[in-house]
Amino acid sequence: MQDFVLLAANLDRLIQALRAAGYQVMGPTLRDGAIVYDEIHAVGDLPQGWGDDQEKGRYRLKRRQDGAYFGYAAGPHSWKKFLQLPRRPVWQAQKTGHSMQITAAVETVPAMAFLGVRSCELHAIAAQDRVFVTDQYRNDSYSQRRAKLFTVAVNCTSAAATCFCTSMQTGPGVTLPCDLEMTEVIDGAEHFFLLRGGSADGEEILRQLPLSPATERHHRLAQDAVRRTAEQMAQGPRHFDSADxxxxxxxxxxxxxxxxxxxxxxxxxxxxxxxxxxxxxxxxxxxxxxxxxxxxxxxxxxxxxxxxxxxxxxxxxxxxxxxxxxxxxxxxxxxxxxxxxxxxxxxxxxxxxxxxxxxxxxxxxxxxxxxxx
Amino acid sequence: MSKTQGRPKLAVWKFASCDGCQLSLLDCEDELLQLADAVDIAYFMEASSEQVRGPYDLSLVEGSITTEADERRIREVREQSKALVTIGACATAGGIQALRNFADVQEFTAAVYAHPEYIATLKTSTPISTHVPVDFELQGCPINKKQLLEVISAFLHRRPPQVPPHSVCVECKLRGNVCVWVAHGTPCMGPVTHAGCGAICPAYSRGCYGCYGPKENPNTSSLCHWWQQELDADRATVVENLRNFNAAAPAFERESRRQEQRHGEE
Known part of the structure; x- marks a missing residue:
């Protein structure tokens, strides 16, 4: 599959292309001392240059030395809050005289694009799919939201000390289907995203972006960044054999x-x-x-x-x-x-x-x- | 007369308290007329001097027991009430006036009053449940008016009230609040505190101070340990937070005494 390079200076074009395609773009943003997930209107909403320090029972934002947009690890929110709503009405009933009218709640389900989904998070969404979509007790609210979802996955290049995806075989590189897959690379003064389409909808978005073909060097830099993340976790205290x-x-x-x-x-x-x-x-x-x-x-x-x-x-x-x-x-x-x-x-x-x-x-x-x- | 027939009789009683929880009922402006349609407000001195005699179908009791007269009066209230629901931290856990339980009340009266001999008060402030059986306890200082309406609605329609006894943390997470404890290092009582407020304080980046009292199954000792070891809280802060408005709630009282005792041993 053909990979492309999107200069970081053009990242906003991706956000605007998704919005123009009718998606409500959800992604990382700074709020109350953390990187949370919320609606993203423009590239300025992203936590550029921010990372985090995480340990047991502790999370602190940290200024990065570079201008990375996705240079943080999993934060307080997960994507589930957009798919399995924290609270939602199921039905209401009205009694008139001796009769009772029960009305199921009808939701207007937005088409959402998740920007910056890590591999572990794709695995988490897949786990919830097995609960809410393909298992015997289907949840319509979740299923409808999920069916309209567009995912922009990002190969993980910054793990926290609390991360252990390598032990659970869920990352840091993207291993599940998504609409767009990207890797953020910062090499000296060069800052770009290596992009790959994963679906027809993804390809359609790609066609609207100012891209150039990726070279072997771009691929190598992207792979190195993900490999370093995997090595960091493999050497960390939370790496373990989960087979048994x-x-x-x-x-x-x-x-x-x-x-x-x-x-x-x-x-x-x-x-x-x-x-x-x-x-x-x-x-x-x-x-x-x-x-x-x-x-x-x-x-x-x-x-x-x-x-x-x-x-x-x-x-x-x-x-x-x-x-x-x-x-x-x-x-x-x-x-x-x-x-x-x-x-x-x-x-x-x-x-x-x-x-x-x-x-x-x-x-x-x-x-x-x-x-x- | 016919106007009140068939409607359950509601009474609202005050013991040692600030009236804030009763006011929550009057504060239900949009629902007040609906409430007056649903129940006969038979005894509610804060709202009306008209008093309809008992028995009452539902008594809401605010305040704690701090005098011998009130010890007798609460038994009379119980006798006249088919269902008795306590509202607020005073009625449910002794209130802030239960701080006397940890000290000598005579010293307090001597320090405060010119003529302490006129003060007839008990050594302790105790919750209503110490004196009479209680059908439901609605926690909070003050209570949440929406929860109060929920409890009254539940009583009227003979269903369990939706007042979950889990932690404030659950409310924070439902709102999407960033945890002030983990992300800011702010000591927060949320993990041991009963939900109901909607996590107001953490939503404004301050720690919960436990005004809704203990949640079910609270692990106060683990919370206090982490506050002191990891969040640099001193013991006085720990004890003060356990002894705000719910000092006599058993889980908070036990832990605050344990903390003081450990301090004495060191």
Whole structure:
């Protein structure tokens, strides 16, 4: 497939081409001391020259030495907030006399283009697709949003210390289909994007951009940048062999490590909300004062809350130990049985955004150590 | 008379409190007329001097118990009420006046009043549930008026109220707030605090100070440990945050006493 070079000075042309094609462009932007995902109107909205430092329970913006547009790692938001809405109306009911009219909520679903989707994030979207689109309980709201989605993936050239996609085989290079794939390269004074179309819609956008054919040198620079990112993670403390995770967790329901992590875990649900694959939701049914009007809303829920496992007689998972075990075992083991893949893509959000720095890779290690005595 | 027939009778009671939670009810401007249609507001001194005698179908109780007279009065209220719902931090967790529980109330009255001998007060400020059975506790200082309407609607239509007891963190994440704890290093009570406010403080880049009281299953000791070890909070700050408006909530009280005790040992 033919690759092209788009000079960084022309990046705005890509954004405008997507907007002109009718897409609402969603991408990274600076807000409240972090790089979040929001609507992007022009290249000036992107966090150019900003990166981040991340560790367990800690995230800080950092000025980069260069003018990279995508020089940051996974932040507080994930794309799921645009596909699986945090809150949405499901239906409403109106009582008139002795009859009741139930009306399903109709959404106006926007066509969105996600700008700067990392490989781990493509894997996360694919994981949610298996839950909401191809599994037996289809979610129409998600499916409609997903069907109209255009993805501009970016090969990852900046991992945080919390990243471990190489351990989960989800990155840093793009390995799943997307509409456009790009790699940001900064080499001295030269700043460009190596671009490749991945779909007919992607090719159509490419045709509108001021591109030049990529040479072998462009390819080499792009590959080097992604390779360096992979090497950085491979040498980091969170690199581990994930091949036996399912068996490991199934052998260790009674590991003493669950008690240790429960001492620290706040059961606050931050990890599940930040996780790009966690898909659980609840429905809330309400009436107004008159009782003539009722509504059902869907909202993100978490296996870390008491209500989540509440059935007649009480919560099945009343204590933190059982909640953490449920989450981690689902993420790394039972997800395979349910959906045929891992539920973890190695983005590290649960590590950085855990207020008390609980690190899922460290917990794997603790379980291993406890088992080997 | 016929106007009130068939409608449930609502009463609103005040004990030791600032009236802010009752005012939340009056603050429901758009829904107030609908409320008056749905219930017979039989006893609500903040709104009307007209008093309809009990029994009442639903009693909303604001305030904590701080006097012997109120210890008797809350039992009378309970006897007259089919359902009793506490509203706010005072009624649910003793309120800010429960700070006396950690000190000598006589010293306080001596310092504040010219004639402390005129003050007849208990040594402690206690939640309503210490004295009588409570059907539902709506937390918050003050309560959220939308949640209050939800609780009343739920009561009227015999369904469980949608008042999730999870953390403020969930509300932050639903709003898309950037975590002030992780991204700014700001100590925040959100992870142990009951949702309901809509995460107002973190939305304006300040830490939650726990005015909605403990969430279900709160891990206060882990929170306090991280505040001190990683966020450079001193012990006084930790204790002050546990002892704002919900000082006598068991989870917060236990932890604040534990923190003080550890301080004493060091």
């Amino acid at each position: 995770l399912q068996a490991l967790l199934y052998r260790n329901y009674d590991s003493p490590s669950w008690d240790q992590v429960a001492d620290r875990c706040l059961s606050c649900a931050n990890c599940t909300m930040a996780c790009p694959t966690c898909f659980c939701s609840t429905v809330e049914d309400t009436t107004d004062l008159s009782g003539d009007h009722a509504e059902r809303w869907e909202r993100w829920d978490s296996c870390f809350t008491g209500d989540f496992s509440y059935i007649s007689g009480g919560a099945v998972r009343a204590d933190t130990r059982s909640r953490y075990r449920q989450w981690m075992t689902h993420k790394l083991a039972t997800w395979y049985d349910q959906f045929g893949s891992s539920g973890c893509v190695g983005c590290g959000r649960c590590i950085a955004w855990c207020p008390v720095g609980i690190d899922i890779t460290e917990e794997v290690q603790r379980i291993r150590e406890a088992e080997s005595g």
